[in-house]
Amino acid sequence: MAAVLNKLGALEAARLLNRRELSAEQLVRACLARIEQREPQVQAWVVVDAPAAIAQAQALDRGAVRGVLHGLPLGVKDIFDTHDLPTRYGSSIYDRHQPHADAACVALCRDAGALVLGKTVTTEFATYTPGPTRNPRNPAYTPGGSSSGSAAAVADDMVPLALGTQTAGSIIRPAAYCGIVGFKPSFARVPRAGMKNLADTLDTIGGFARSVEDIGLLASVLLRDERLRQLDYDAKPRIGMFRTLQWRHTLPETRTAYEHAARVLSAAGARVEEMALPAEDCAIVQLHADIMAFEASQSLAYERRAYGSQLSTKLQAVLEAGMRISSADYLTLRARAAQVTARIHAWFDTYDLVLAPSAAGEAPFFEQGTGDPQFCRGWTLAGVPTVHLPFAQGPQGLPVGLQAIGNINHDHGLLAMAGWVQRELAEHPPEL
Numbered sequence: 001m002a003a004v005l006n007k008l009g010a011l012e013a014a015r016l017l018n019r020r021e022l023s024a025e026q027l028v029r030a031c032l033a034r035i036e037q038r039e040p041q042v043q044a045w046v047v048v049d050a051p052a053a054i055a056q057a058q059a060l061d062r063g064a065v066r067g068v069l070h071g072l073p074l075g076v077k078d079i080f081d082t083h084d085l086p087t088r089y090g091s092s093i094y095d096r097h098q099p100h101a102d103a104a105c106v107a108l109c110r111d112a113g114a115l116v117l118g119k120t121v122t123t124e125f126a127t128y129t130p131g132p133t134r135n136p137r138n139p140a141y142t143p144g145g146s147s148s149g150s151a152a153a154v155a156d157d158m159v160p161l162a163l164g165t166q167t168a169g170s171i172i173r174p175a176a177y178c179g180i181v182g183f184k185p186s187f188a189r190v191p192r193a194g195m196k197n198l199a200d201t202l203d204t205i206g207g208f209a210r211s212v213e214d215i216g217l218l219a220s221v222l223l224r225d226e227r228l229r230q231l232d233y234d235a236k237p238r239i240g241m242f243r244t245l246q247w248r249h250t251l252p253e254t255r256t257a258y259e260h261a262a263r264v265l266s267a268a269g270a271r272v273e274e275m276a277l278p279a280e281d282c283a284i285v286q287l288h289a290d291i292m293a294f295e296a297s298q299s300l301a302y303e304r305r306a307y308g309s310q311l312s313t314k315l316q317a318v319l320e321a322g323m324r325i326s327s328a329d330y331l332t333l334r335a336r337a338a339q340v341t342a343r344i345h346a347w348f349d350t351y352d353l354v355l356a357p358s359a360a361g362e363a364p365f366f367e368q369g370t371g372d373p374q375f376c377r378g379w380t381l382a383g384v385p386t387v388h389l390p391f392a393q394g395p396q397g398l399p400v401g402l403q404a405i406g407n408i409n410h411d412h413g414l415l416a417m418a419g420w421v422q423r424e425l426a427e428h429p430p431e432l
Helices: 002-007 010-018 024-042 050-062 104-111 148-155 172-178 211-224 252-267 284-299 301-310 313-323 327-349 374-382 411-427
Strands: 046-049 073-077 115-120 161-166 181-184 204-209 238-241 269-272 354-358 386-393 400-406
Touching: 002 024, 002 411, 010 024, 010 211, 010 238, 024 046, 024 050, 024 073, 024 115, 024 148, 046 148, 050 115, 073 148, 073 313, 073 411, 104 161, 104 211, 115 148, 115 313, 148 172, 148 204, 148 313, 161 211, 172 181, 172 374, 172 386, 204 211, 204 252, 211 386, 211 411, 252 269, 252 284, 252 354, 252 386, 252 400, 252 411, 284 301, 284 374, 301 313, 327 374, 354 374, 354 411, 374 400, 386 411
Parallel strands: 073 115, 073 161, 238 269, 238 354
Antiparallel strands: 046 115, 161 204, 181 204, 181 386, 354 400, 386 400
């Protein structure tokens, strides 16, 4: 049994741990063995503290069940502070940085019984310049960014759950490229204390798992919403299929998956309609990029001033672009964003959820970077919850899927419907 313990989903493992049919030490050791086996190829981790994880697991096994994440191994993106592990934010500037406290989201998970195995690789300050992490499905390809290590670790069965962040597309895109479930909650639902900020009105904390039900377990802790552990859904949702104004950039595998999902869900009884593409939102990608650049130039002001030469050329260019945006122009950008957001929120008067591309297609080659976040920028700008659902493959045998989008602060409803969608698509997989 030990050889497959690391493959257990979070919910299944939690049930076994709760019934004491599985010990936390057994599960942690299985995950550590997988990391030892695969880390040289995947390179998902900045640091793993195996002795500390085993000691914490043994302590949990001696005591009462601590919470809903009792004994579950967790990967923590290296953008979050941890009191017992170094935090480098993906930058050489912080090579020797050791925080004295946990980020709030890490503390919430520990309070619920989770075991932090280590820190997972992030891109530089959760932006563009990649770390060493490879796609576990095929190391020639990128795992996406910026939550590269977290997505890869979950996809490779190193841990059942991991924390990530999204400022543009840094949860949804890695989930898409690695073929797992990634969840970006509604904006500001998860506390950001102890996280290295990049863009104040965009940064959102979420996570990765291998099923919607598993991510609901993690989300119930992060959002402090017990309903997220009960995702029963027996209605027939009203689904809007939204190609987005970036559709021309999609690859054939995404177009095929999109059309297949529409057919399957319609046959399952959902009301599926193609949504109109509002021309007034054609600039939403650039609008998000400009707001992100301005806010990043503020958040990383110290690093730019004191350690500018240690920043990547691409990040320097983003910060310089942000510095050229005036305060007045930023307020105008925010006003335009509010208008776009209001229109997106109004869609949910007609639809229960929206399905749209998560990425152009399969993961690009590693040397080409972490991929383009254009299919996620608008949803992040609007602050709505999104979840990636993998269900298909592309011509290189790499994962493909779509993202489901819900109304702001309707995270439970989105995950419940997304679970239904995932089950229907799993029962009717596309032909390869």
